[in-house]
Amino acid sequence: xxxxxxxxxxxxxxxxxxxxxxxxxxxxxxxxxxxxxxxxxxxxxxxxxxxxxxxxxxxxxxxxxxxxxxxxxxxxxxxxxxxxxxxxxxxxxxxxxxxxxxxxxxxxxxxxxxxxxxxxxxxxxxxxxxxxxxxxxxxxxxxxxxxxxxxxxxxxxxxxxxxxxxxxxxxxxxxxxxxxxxxxxxxxxxxx
Numbered sequence: 217x218x219x220x221x222x223x224x225x226x227x228x229x230x231x232x233x234x235x236x237x238x239x240x241x242x243x244x245x246x247x248x249x250x251x252x253x254x255x256x257x258x259x260x261x262x263x264x265x266x267x268x269x270x271x272x273x274x275x276x277x278x279x280x281x282x283x284x285x286x287x288x289x290x291x292x293x294x295x296x297x298x299x300x301x302x303x304x305x306x307x308x309x310x311x312x313x314x315x316x317x318x319x320x321x322x323x324x325x326x327x328x329x330x331x332x333x334x335x336x337x338x339x340x341x342x343x344x345x346x347x348x349x350x351x352x353x354x355x356x357x358x359x360x361x362x363x364x365x366x367x368x369x370x371x372x373x374x375x376x377x378x379x380x381x382x383x384x385x386x387x388x389x390x391x392x393x394x395x396x397x398x399x400x401x402x403x404x405x406x407x408x
Contacts, residue, residue: 245300252407259287261401323349357393
């Protein structure tokens with residue numbers, strides 16, 4: 217019970233911190249720059265082991281696993297409750313190696329990212345979305361998974377951005393086997 221109260225406090229502080237930054241969202245989206253309506257982002261990540269969503273935000277729980285992932289994302293700007301956001305189409309390839317039953321999959325999905333905090337060219341955000349993948353394996357027993365992402369970004373120029381991200385894929389426990397996939401890595405984005 218104590219955990220739930222602490223989590224509620226963190227969420228309330230996160231929302232209150234974002235309110236002063238929401239006023240600028242209508243004119244400027246830090247994930248795109250001024251006047252850009254599209255972006256292409258390339259992600260490269262290393263597997264940090266199976267586990268829950270909470271493993272994303274605690275690097276002390278990360279286990280470097282024999283998995284890598286690459287993802288390409290096409291995005292368009294939007295707002296969510298007056299906060300800068302983006303809607304995305306993603307193609308993701310996970311490559312698992314040193315495994316007897318393979319943990320590789322190719323998936324496509326849609327996702328939405330929102331940035332509640334941006335300051336001096338830096339921004340912090342999170343996203344969520346459903347993905348359909350081409351196989352099931354010993355980590356997740358379904359083809360439908362949900363991706364949750366947290367990221368810290370930096371505007372390099374008006375068109376280029378870099379992001380550090382953590383990403384989790386799982387099916388929300390609607391099958392018995394749901395160990396999940398976790399990744400951390402870097403992304404580069406070009407807006408046009």
